[in-house]
Amino acid sequence: MRIAMVTDYYLPTLGGVQTVIKAHKEELERDGHDVLVFAPLAEPSTDPAVVRLPTARGFAPDGYPFTWTPSAAAACLRDELRSREVDVVHVHTEMFAALAGFEAARALGIPIVQTMHGRIDVYTRSVLPLPSVTTALLAGMHRRRMSHDRARVDSSAPYTRTRTARRMWRLMVSQANHADQVIVPSAHFAEKLLAQGVDTPITVLSNGLEQSVLDDIGNAEARVIRPGEPLQVMWCGRLSPEKRPEVFLDAVGQVPGIVAHLYGDGVSRGAVSRHAAQIADGRVEVHGPVPQSEVLAAMHRAHVLVSSSLDFDNQPMVLLEAIASGLPVVVTDPDLAETLPSGGGIVTPTPDAAGLATVLARLRDDPAQVARLSAAAAAHREQIAQTTHRAALLGVYEAALATVR
Known part of the structure; x- marks a missing residue:
């Protein structure tokens, strides 16, 4: 199987998402599969299986390279996914690289798996300046490239009581509902996603170490x-x-x-x-x-x-x-x-x-x-160990492939 991992964050920057993708990549390659990683990078990678998406110059929020422009990233991905005959696109984030991955995969009829790694409602509230303004901008840009019509957020939950939180939950739920399969590493986060209206099949699959x-x-x-x-x-x-x-x-x-x-x-x-x-x-x-x-x-x-x-x-x-x-x-x-x-x-x-x-x-x-x-x-x-979870990960990919066969 040939799998494309699409992410807004990857090595050498540090973080859990980067670590998970590296673990997936190494273990799947050990099992004989081909894995490509598409991400914005400050400079080209020495790994030929890591492909640099169009990246903004001089703009790296919180120290991370930023995909720009979304249209250029989607065009790059369409060409790469087609020429490399990718079977499954596995998206790991929620910003422009991720949206480009969805756009390109849908244009080519390639199934999409989305891993929901974390609570961007909390992250944006804690890290972004003027979150009431910046979350509105982020949600608006996201909505321009992916409909939020399938997100009906329950405002009675403790974590959705603020307007900024609901914006980010609509973004997360919308993206999950545009995928063919969703992976969540923990049951507690899966329960929240289900409560907020995710209707895409969800698999709770622990992360692992390569x-x-x-x-x-x-x-x-x-x-x-x-x-x-x-x-x-x-x-x-x-x-x-x-x-x-x-x-x-x-x-x-x-x-x-x-x-x-x-x-x-x-x-x-x-x-x-x-x-x-x-x-x-x-x-x-x-x-x-x-x-x-x-x-x-x-x-x-x-x-x-x-x-x-x-x-x-x-x-x-x-x-x-x-x-x-x-x-x-x-x-x-x-x-x-x-x-x-x-x-x-x-x-x-x-x-x-x-x-x-x-x-x-x-x-x-x-x-x-x-x-x-x-x-x-x-x-x-x-x-x-990632080896323990490899079969379940491949099972999610097979389930996604079944939706387009």
Whole structure:
């Protein structure tokens, strides 16, 4: 099978979407399939299977290359999909590259699979300047290229009560309903999409880690806290309001005897660095953006990984990487509990800094619990390998192909 992955974000920029696409690509190629990636890029890729879509010059919102113009991207994709005889188009995002993918695939009669990776309603509210204005512009540009008539958003849900949220949910629901099949990595996000009117068949399919990443992680190691050693706590993600790094820092500040390391970059990096500097004894280090290899190495030095986001994340890849290394995970969002292996992670009693501090203090004082959590995480390693989920992914592609046969 020849599959085209179409995305608004790809390597070398960092993020969960990029990591998932890389995992899909590597595992499908290992199984004998051809995979092409189409994305805006700051410069051409050295990988011949990665094709640069028309990209704006001097405009990279939040540091990401931006597809421009949509018409040029659609024309490029029509030519490429036709000449390369692509069987399935798999779209991973919701901006102009994605819309160009839909337009080109429909023109050629190629089935479309859409993965819904995350909550762009929360992302746009947290990151974009003047979200009441910018979301209106985004939704308007999206609607010009894809009808929103099939989106009937329920405004009674807690997450759709604002006008800006409803705009983004209409965008998400519309795009899902224009696909032939939809993939969602978590049940909690799938339930929201169904509640908001997605009628395209949805498959809940966990993300997975490709073999090269598992090789880089190496063996899952039991975490041991030696007498007198501080609890080593790790945080990794986009430094942005929706990820709530300040909640993590507030919790660390309340618990002596722990040392924290943050990895990532984003609009909140300056504020995070200033906040970290105020914590006594230099117990927090903000490392900024680093290669994935450094993140994986840091996981082996840590005793626990913390995710402090709430009502945003779908299935963060960093949680899977931590589990594969045998690193216990603490989450503040109850929805993320479905990602945690039984006995291999903890959901805080409350999502605030006090709830997180309570858990961190307990782990600091109970090295045996850290060891038990670590062993349970390591035992789950096989379940998060991309190989485990490859057949289900191919099954979604076959279901999409069946709609045009």
